[in-house]
Amino acid sequence: MRKIETKVGKKRILCIYPSYFCNRGVSHACLSVVSSMSSSNLNVEVMGISSDKEISSPFYTNTISPTINPIAYRLFSGEKLQRLCEYRFLKKLRDDDIAYLWPGTSINLIEKIKRQGNKIVVENINCHQFISRQILDSEYRKLDLKPSHTITDDSIQDEFRKLELSDYVFSPSPAVSESLLSSGIANEKILQTSYGLSENEIFECQFNYKKNRPLTAIFVGRIGVRKGIHLVLNYWDKANINGILKVIGQVEDYGQEIIEPFLNHPKIQFLKYTNDLKKLYRDADFFILPSLEEGSPLVTYLALGAGLPCLVSPMGSGGIIKDGHEGFIIDPHDESGWIAAIRQMEIKPELREYQSKAAWKSAATYLWKNVGQKRANELLYRLEISN
Template sequence: MDGTSSAESMRLESLLTLPFTGRGVSYSCDRVVSAMRAPGVSPHVTLPYVMDGEPSVPFHAILPRQIGRPGRRISPGLVLGLTENAFLRRLPRGDSDTVAYIWSDTSPGFARSLRERGTVVVREKVNCSKALARRVLDDAYRRIGHAPQHGISDEALAEENERLALADAIFCPSECVAQSLVELGVPEEKLLRTSYGFDPDRFASDARLLPATDGVTFVFVGTICVRKGAHLILKAWARSGIKGRLVLAGPLEPAVETVAAQELARPDVLRLPFVNDVAALYKSADVFVLPSLEEGDPLVTREAAFCGLPSLVSPMGAGQVVQDGQQGYILDPYAEDDWVEALRSMAAQPGLRQRMGAAAHERSLDFTWSKVGVGRRRTLTNFLSGRSSPEPRNTRPWITSMAAVGA
């Protein structure tokens, strides 16, 4: 097959350099890889260790939890290297039926080791480029008078640029992610546009987490941080004068705790820790809010949509579920007057909430993990089928422009 992977037979060797927790990136990795299973497609995941539960696909954890957890805390580079080496040992050199599917960041030299093996390399870009994230977050922290907390260094930008340059293809779960890579100069033909999904079975119960209240309940789910615009929704809520409550569920970033201390102390603002039964939380709410400044494709938005909640979201928070004026409203996260007006409009119009919530539920059905998996498998198969022999390793002129953008 001249160095290309077969559309009919595929070993999908996945690498997750994070521990498996059943949440966040590890959850998305497991659900995506599992949903891509089909006759002729054999998935496997290599990961450092398992914290909670187990992946639903065949996997190899290189360390037991009792060693992996303290080891990663004491020497993260060592655990990362062990995980990468274990993954490399699973890759036959030049095997045209094997795809190396990489989730999360890897060490600087790992991408070059993959290329030397002649394996097709596909990366999952969970969020927007680090270059865009740093630019957005530098501005966000400047606006609130705080030093940036993102920790994205020039070295991290250069390493990501190299990882992207040495990949054959990159799964982009949203148009925001794809455009952030186009901005870096990544060729369009390398970008595989897709999405994330959700599991309807997780939301089968009609249980409610919160007691009913006299008014409308707006809910924010995720880390209560600057990146997700939590301080912005708190400011808009305080101005809105709505009878009801704003519920924020997730860990609280100190910067938000400081800059929005007055709003967080309001009696109509309820802050919850991490919520395991997020379905019961959504079913206690009337409207979902997410004014994120930088995201990939937020799972919480489609989960809220499936539960019949209309949304007030930023372009980053909308993912692919919310269309402006149909399943909710898409607003500039910094347009506080627009947020205040939208909050008041949703609160005052139960018919609008019902109509948009029904549209949100209907649209969410296109994004179950099973449907997303079929679409991703088809996208990858089409890419592999149309791929010619691997290009010479030294003909990647666009990496220079990527480095310039990231600087």
């Protein structure tokens, strides 16, 4: 018999992200969301497979201790470690818990939870794969490249099934919500939210108003078709401003082929990804991200915290940039629009200053503590539970 919660008035959300946890990327977002959702009346916990030793949180539980995970990962496949994580999660799940499931959770686990009668909430970190594949396949055809993404018919059907079994789905951006609706997901299931940033990721606002100096723009993300690297390099080259574009990230399939013609460009620098992005953001004048498909990119939140005007596609905006306010939102294929926006950063320092200050002022809205409480309140309201 499974345990039943005995403490009156204390509701619990039990979350699983069957992956390895570290202080970056999806696992960082997951733990940040979970820890900020907790309150005096709500206990939220997350379980993962294992983690870096630096991950120490009362809201997080490892399936495998960090001290032995090198051995475990050598002896067992990722699939077996995931099954172990899901088994322990199911044993821990109480009758009145809300099950909160992040990507990678198996259909088998979700079906078991459904049969037990727990409410199920899933996190859609990106657009529905049915829509994502259409966007990416179209772009690869334009580039005359064979698609290198991992979206398959089976993975799409899995996502449809997971969403069918869920009671609610957290959507981090309007673009994700639109993809869910376009895929036939009922509007009443969708909980519109965002991701966020930490207080130490909001810098002291310092605007460099000096004229006639080279500007620095940064592109941060995986270097491949999905993030629009082929577009940004072309637009930057044609804009030909007095400035440097710093491209920071790991090179994906076809990425090297795309960047090869620009490796010796005098106004473009390619830098390896680093876990310490603060100096790169602090030294930049504006941020640029013409993504074709996203959820709500954490790098855009960091740009707000650094007070950087954001030149972004609708996907790259993540739903947190207002056109003309914190930056410009431009269709990823609008070449003239991108070139004009880049040039405005150079010739209109007063506009750059306005957008810089607007970006910085909006950052506090997306502090994890604010995002988490909004998520908790919205979910409990939908479930008719007071917080």
